[in-house]
Amino acid sequence: MTPVFNEKHLLWLHQLLQCQSITPIDDGAQSLIHDFLKEIISNIDTHQAHGIATNNTAYYFNNNQPTLVFAGHTDVVPAGQQEWIANPFQLTRLEDRLIGRGIVDMKGAIICFLAALEHMLQYHPLSCPSIMILLTSNEEGCGTQGLQYLLKDIVVPSPSLVIIGEPSSIDIPGDCIKTGRRGSIHAEVDLKGQPYHVAYAGDYHPLYYIEELVAQLKAIDWDCGIDIPFFAKSSFQITKIQTQECVENVIPASLKLRFNIRYSPATSLDICSNLLDQTLKKYPLQSTTRWRQGATPWRSSITDQDIERLLKAHWAYKGYFSTDGGVSDGYKIAAQLTDRIIELGLSHKSAHQINEWTTLNDLKTLTELYIQLMLKITNRSL
Ligand SMILES: [Zn+2]
Numbered sequence: 001m002t003p004v005f006n007e008k009h010l011l012w013l014h015q016l017l018q019c020q021s022i023t024p025i026d027d028g029a030q031s032l033i034h035d036f037l038k039e040i041i042s043n044i045d046t047h048q049a050h051g052i053a054t055n056n057t058a059y060y061f062n063n064n065q066p067t068l069v070f071a072g073h074t075d076v077v078p079a080g081q082q083e084w085i086a087n088p089f090q091l092t093r094l095e096d097r098l099i100g101r102g103i104v105d106m107k108g109a110i111i112c113f114l115a116a117l118e119h120m121l122q123y124h125p126l127s128c129p130s131i132m133i134l135l136t137s138n139e140e141g142c143g144t145q146g147l148q149y150l151l152k153d154i155v156v157p158s159p160s161l162v163i164i165g166e167p168s169s170i171d172i173p174g175d176c177i178k179t180g181r182r183g184s185i186h187a188e189v190d191l192k193g194q195p196y197h198v199a200y201a202g203d204y205h206p207l208y209y210i211e212e213l214v215a216q217l218k219a220i221d222w223d224c225g226i227d228i229p230f231f232a233k234s235s236f237q238i239t240k241i242q243t244q245e246c247v248e249n250v251i252p253a254s255l256k257l258r259f260n261i262r263y264s265p266a267t268s269l270d271i272c273s274n275l276l277d278q279t280l281k282k283y284p285l286q287s288t289t290r291w292r293q294g295a296t297p298w299r300s301s302i303t304d305q306d307i308e309r310l311l312k313a314h315w316a317y318k319g320y321f322s323t324d325g326g327v328s329d330g331y332k333i334a335a336q337l338t339d340r341i342i343e344l345g346l347s348h349k350s351a352h353q354i355n356e357w358t359t360l361n362d363l364k365t366l367t368e369l370y371i372q373l374m375l376k377i378t379n380r381s382l
Contacts, residue, residue: 005360005367009115010098012036013363014091016074016107017100023075024145026055026137030074033110033135034059040118049153051145054138058154061131065378066160068129069337071147071329072110073139076102082354097357104358105351109165110135112363116370127378132156139329147329151336160377161302162341163370166328167348173366177307178343180323181330182231182262184294185269186239187276192286195246195253206255207243209283214238216279217259223266230299231264232324265297295327298334300341307342310376311369344369 019029037044037059045060055074079088079101086092088101100107113133120128132154138146168178191206203209222234240258261272269291280287304321325348330341346366350356 003364004119004371005112005115005364009111009363009367010091010360012114013098013100013103013108013111016111017091017102018089019074020089021075021102021137022078023140024051024054024138026074029107029137030055030057030135033074033114033133036111036114037133040114040121047150047154049149051138051149054136054145054149056134056136056138056146056150058135058150059131059133060154063128063130065127065129066380067132067157068374068377069132069134069156069159069162069333070110070113070165071134071162071333072106072113072165073136073146073329074107074110075137075140076105076107077140077352080354084354088354088356094357096359096361098359098363099355099357101356103356104167104346104348105140105356106165106167106345108358108363109167109345109366112366113163113165113370115363115367116374119367119371120374124375127375129160129374129377130157132159136329143329147332148336151332156337159338159340160380161373162333162338163373164328164330164333164341164343165345166343167345167351168322168325168343169345169347170349171347173346173362174311174344174369175320177321178323178325178328178330179302179304179307179321179341180230180299181295181297181325181327181343182234182264182323183297183331184327185261185263185272186292186294187259187261187272188290188292189257189259189276189280190254190288191257191283192254193284196251198249198251201251204284205251205253206285207251209285210241210255210257213257213279213283214241216282217276220275220279222261222272222275223264224271226266228264228266230321230323231266231297232262234261234263234267236261263297265299269293295331296335298331298339298341299323301339302342310381311372344373
């Protein structure tokens with residue numbers, strides 16, 4: 001039996017890393033994946049639902065078995081101006097490290113899934129589930145023309161499980177699986193008073209109050225005292241405080257405050273908006289607020305015990321389940337397709353960093369985990 005993740009798959013990974021698919025550009029990544037799929041499956045249906053500058057593609061292979069969906073993104077964050085040890089858009093080996101932009105987030109997981117599929121078709125053809133692969137080039141940025149375009153367009157025959165290949169793991173693939181995520185809302189608050197000469201200052205200007213206001217906002221319990229099992233509490237982070245440009249002896253009249261709330265199902269945009277309004281009312285400033293709803297919170301209907309039972313034999317270590325971390329496309333899938341979702345991918349430790357890296361061992365382990373899930377799905381153990 002050839003290794004589940006072999007030199008050919010490494011070459012595929014190298015070719016995929018060579019696509020400079022900086023979000024939301026796809027740069028040929030999805031058609032390259034189509035070429036790889038054609039090498040392992042003769043009959044595959046393709047559906048595309050592109051956005052204005054984004055690519056979204058679904059590949060479907062019907063094996064008259066329950067359906068496993070794999071959702072992934074082909075876009076990566078920019079490599080940045082900082083020094084990489086080599087061109088970030090190629091596979092570089094340095095001792096046991098495999099380096100390249102997007103290798104853990106998440107081109108490596110995509111190739112692991114293809115390697116798992118190839119193994120199933122070669123060695124367990126009758127036990128291979130029907131497979132739907134959903135790919136978008138619009139996940140890392142705003143995500144407004146991404147997976148939702150595909151999801152409203154396609155019919156997936158009651159999927160048994162959706163695997164999102166996001167780098168969910170901490171040290172080794174599978175040591176952490178995401179079974180939900182908090183939501184995300186952004187607020188832009190513009191505060192206004194009047195300008196003053198610094199030598200004759202009054203208190204009707206935002207800088208006079210901003211320190212106290214920020215302290216008050218940080219002290220708010222956005223969850224109103226409610227704890228939701230499995231979810232971390234909602235968190236508040238300031239992303240920008242900026243006054244208008246003035247000469248140095250003028251106190252500016254206006255200030256922009258930007259913040260993000262990662263929120264659990266205990267709260268909502270309406271509740272957060274009320275809490276903010278009550279706080280702003282304490283200050284004699286004019287204010288306008290614009291809210292932007294990002295991801296909504298979701299929680300998988302696959303239980304942690306289910307997954308533990310499925311993967312236990314292949315876990316030498318105790319995996320754990322979590323809903324923390326950034327947002328992913330999981331909320332779109334939960335809203336438009338099914339909540340039978342897990343996120344299982346490589347280690348997130350180097351994601352979005354310079355010299356993003358994984359190891360051949362980790363790629364092999366992740367491929368094995370995907371194979372086990374495929375086998376369990378056709379056994380109808382899930
Ligand atoms: Zn990602």
